[in-house]
Amino acid sequence: MSGLLEVIALHPADAERAEAGGADRVEVCGSLEDGGMSPTxxxxxxxxxxxxxxxxxxxxxxxxxxxxxxxxxxxxxxxAAYADAGADGMVLGFLNGLGDVDAGVCAELVSDGTWPWTFHRAIDACLEQDRAWAALTGLPRLDQVLTAGSARNVEHGLGDLLARAKADPWAASVIMAGGGLQPDHVPWLARAGVHAFHIGKPARPGGSYKAYVDEGLVRSWRTLIDDEVRHRPAVPA
Incomplete structure (x- = not known):
């Protein structure tokens, strides 16, 4: 078994280099304002x-x-335009005024498509995490949840991510850890059954979005993730 590695791409060159480094997928953003905005x-x-x-x-x-x-x-x-342009899936997530997952809006938005999708880090802004995760289970074609386990970053949310993954096999299967992810987080997450990982700055020289994705940095993450996922079976809950 190998893990999934997703890399943020802002340009075609980012995507080319991510693929050359062994990434499985890119998340395309038009800008990174407030955590990412839609591209054209x-x-x-x-x-x-x-x-x-x-x-x-x-x-x-x-x-x-x-x-x-x-x-x-x-x-x-x-x-619909993204799908026509060749996108394989979407990344979205909306909350209501009470800080809960707006399951009705999300379900309506994806109802026209047949593609899989990721619920993004809006999940980390929910006020009641158990209720938020329960709401996600009923959303059609949702196969990934990008989360740091905290509104800050993985460093602060690692304990919550590990606890949720160990307690809930479905959560472990859909969690894609990202948002300040560091190499030393990967072994712990892999042990807990998390097999999907998302990087942005760590794929770029100096951790700067002014630089293109670097093939060698992506390759180092690819090797790390595969080694940990293959050789560290999940600890039973």
């Missing part, structure tokens, strides 16, 4: 032409994790 369909098409690995696209047009009916229409049109 044209950029998605360019990334699709540049790589043969999976492409998922950020679906988010404004700060925060809320949306409304008017924006939802735009988002559904944007996702």
């Amino acid at each position: 369909p044209q950029l998605v098409a360019q990334v699709r032409r540049a790589t043969s690995i999976q492409v998922r696209v950020m679906v988010r047009l404004r700060d925060g994790f809320g949306t409304d009916g008017g924006e939802a229409v735009r988002l559904r049109g944007l996702m």
Whole structure:
């Protein structure tokens, strides 16, 4: 068994280098404001032409994790355009005014598609984590949850991530650890049954988004993840 490695891509060159380093998937963002915003369909098409690995696209047009009916229409049109441009899946997640997963809105937004999708780090902003995770189980075609276990980063949320993965096999199967992920977190997460990992800055020289993704850095993560996932079976809950 090997792990899944996803890398943030802002340009076609990022996607090319991520693939060369052994990444399984890229998450395409138009910008990284407030945790990531939607790209243009044209950029998605360019990334699709540049790589043969999976492409998922950020679906988010404004700060925060809320949306409304008017924006939802735009988002559904944007996702259709991304799918037409060659995207394999989407990355989205919306909360209601009470800080809970807005399951109704999320289900409606994905209802037109057939693609798999990731619920992004909006999950880390939920006020009641157990209730939030319970809401995710009913969402159609959801196969990944990008989370740091904390609204800050994996360093602060690692304990919660490990506890949830060990206690809930479904959560372990969908967790994609990311948001300040460091190499020394990977063995602990792999032991707990987490097999998917997401990196942005660690894939770039100096940890700067001003630099393109570096093939060698991605390769080092690929090797680390595969070694840990293959050789560290999950600890029973």
